[in-house]
Amino acid sequence: MEQLQKKYGLATAVAMVVGVVIGSGVFFKADDILKLTNGNLIYALIAWGIGAFSMIFGALVFAEYAQRIEKSNGLVDYSEAAYGPRFGYLVGWFKGIIYFSPLSAILAWVASLYTMILFKSSNPVNSKETWILAFIYLSIISIINWTAPILAGKLQVTTTIIKLIPLFAVAIIGTISGIINGVTVSNFIEAANQVGSSRGTLASAVVATAFAYEGWIIAITINNEIKDSKINLPKALVIGTFIVFVVYISYFLGIAGVLKTGTIVNEGDNAIRLATTQLFGNIGSVVLTAFVVISCLGTLNGLVLSNMRIPYSLAIRNQGPIPNILSKINPKTNTPINSGIFSNILTLIYLGLWYASLNNLFGRYIGLDEIPIVMVYGIYLSLYIWYIKEFKELNFFKRFVIPICAIIGALIILYGGITNPAIGIYLVISLLVFASGLLFYRKA
Numbered sequence: 001m002e003q004l005q006k007k008y009g010l011a012t013a014v015a016m017v018v019g020v021v022i023g024s025g026v027f028f029k030a031d032d033i034l035k036l037t038n039g040n041l042i043y044a045l046i047a048w049g050i051g052a053f054s055m056i057f058g059a060l061v062f063a064e065y066a067q068r069i070e071k072s073n074g075l076v077d078y079s080e081a082a083y084g085p086r087f088g089y090l091v092g093w094f095k096g097i098i099y100f101s102p103l104s105a106i107l108a109w110v111a112s113l114y115t116m117i118l119f120k121s122s123n124p125v126n127s128k129e130t131w132i133l134a135f136i137y138l139s140i141i142s143i144i145n146w147t148a149p150i151l152a153g154k155l156q157v158t159t160t161i162i163k164l165i166p167l168f169a170v171a172i173i174g175t176i177s178g179i180i181n182g183v184t185v186s187n188f189i190e191a192a193n194q195v196g197s198s199r200g201t202l203a204s205a206v207v208a209t210a211f212a213y214e215g216w217i218i219a220i221t222i223n224n225e226i227k228d229s230k231i232n233l234p235k236a237l238v239i240g241t242f243i244v245f246v247v248y249i250s251y252f253l254g255i256a257g258v259l260k261t262g263t264i265v266n267e268g269d270n271a272i273r274l275a276t277t278q279l280f281g282n283i284g285s286v287v288l289t290a291f292v293v294i295s296c297l298g299t300l301n302g303l304v305l306s307n308m309r310i311p312y313s314l315a316i317r318n319q320g321p322i323p324n325i326l327s328k329i330n331p332k333t334n335t336p337i338n339s340g341i342f343s344n345i346l347t348l349i350y351l352g353l354w355y356a357s358l359n360n361l362f363g364r365y366i367g368l369d370e371i372p373i374v375m376v377y378g379i380y381l382s383l384y385i386w387y388i389k390e391f392k393e394l395n396f397f398k399r400f401v402i403p404i405c406a407i408i409g410a411l412i413i414l415y416g417g418i419t420n421p422a423i424g425i426y427l428v429i430s431l432l433v434f435a436s437g438l439l440f441y442r443k444a
Contacts, residue, residue, distance in 0.1 A: 004225050005334045010232040012153040016219035017240025019160035023299035028269045030255045036205035039261045042191040051209025052245040054409020059241040061406045063234035073313035074220025082386040089319045093437030096310035102368040104303040105350035108138040111296035118289045141304050146340045159298025166291040171250035178257020207416030221306035308340035320440050374417035375430040381410045
């Protein structure tokens with residue numbers, strides 16, 4: 001069996017966690033969370049904290065898995081160890097077909113969208129140029145990952161560092177400004193006076209933050225290519241999720257140090273542009289948009305890097321379509337190029353489906369990124385439960401407290417997914433995709 005070499009270090013693994021979670025959403029989430037908590041800063045911070053709770057404890061559970069199990073594609077490995085080869089294969093099939101591919105397509109479109117905004121397009125959401133540029137972005141990132149995996153890893157680290165610059169700038173300067181001008185204190189006093197009277201829909205706000213934290217698990221897709229994986233991958237999960245939490249909270253406080261919470265709610269997505277203009281002048285919004293483009297491209301790179309390895313991870317188990325072809329590794333680049341081409345074609349199909357959804361060709365809007373959420377967290381939940389059952393040698397805190405906290409976090413997100421008005425059709429699609437993997441399953 002052809003093997004992928006150990007080529008990625010701790011920095012790349014951490015960048016996979018941080019770079020995939022922090023995309024475009026963080027720049028425009030402040031108003032959403034505040035709206036859901038009726039503009040109460042304290043409740044909004046509580047929501048961000050509970051959302052991080054789900055992410056961090058989930059990462060701690062998978063960090064323990066990572067120390068014990070390593071084959072190819074962590075989630076497939078862990079599912080296989082827990083519930084057998086068939087379940088492990090179906091989990092990999094599901095994630096590859098309906099999770100990573102549509103997310104990659106949407107991120108290519110989002111990167112294109114903000115590029116068009118940067119160049120003052122009159123129709124950045126749905127112009128012909130937007131869709132052409134999305135195809136170009138996806139193609140360039142894919143080719144880099146197919147032909148230069150080390151460069152792809154460095155690109156992930158570089159874009160992650162770059163996207164953190166404006167976030168920390170807003171966080172630090174905004175917080176200092178807020179303390180000096182009294183806006184931060186005023187927002188907290190106003191929030192404290194409202195505590196107990198009206199907290200808005202705190203549960204919905206928690207769900208919104210939980211979705212903002214989604215993507216931290218993607219690093220385990222390249223577990224067999226990380227140097228000293230059983231040491232570095234657990235470190236990456238813990239360090240990466242903690243960095244994301246600190247960035248989100250500090251950035252949120254930075255915005256709240258520049259604008260009154262009522263202004264943030266009223267301005268909506270324009271609040272960040274207003275805040276950066278006050279902090280950095282009129283050029284601020286232009287620079288911010290450029291950083292958003294880089295941020296989206298970094299997230300897209302992480303998704304493509306992971307997505308291209310999923311068909312390969314199934315093929316080396318002699319599962320999925322054409323395993324003899326998809327399991328091949330290019331000897332010059334040590335990348336599964338055939339697997340990459342397969343996943344790229346699937347992503348392009350989803351790009352077409354996303355176009356159809358935005359243009360109501362289905363007769364209604366279909367959130368391709370929302371379809372798999374309930375099933376995905378159901379899978380995580382099953383692994384958290386198996387962890388408690390099997391890892392008997394762990395101390396009480398590690399065996400029970402950590403996974404129970406992860407279970408609570410997963411249930412919060414499941415609650416959010418179940419309350420989605422389109423949950424019926426999304427569940428049907430998820431189950432059909434999951435079951436369709438049996439068409440390509442081969443008994444050992």
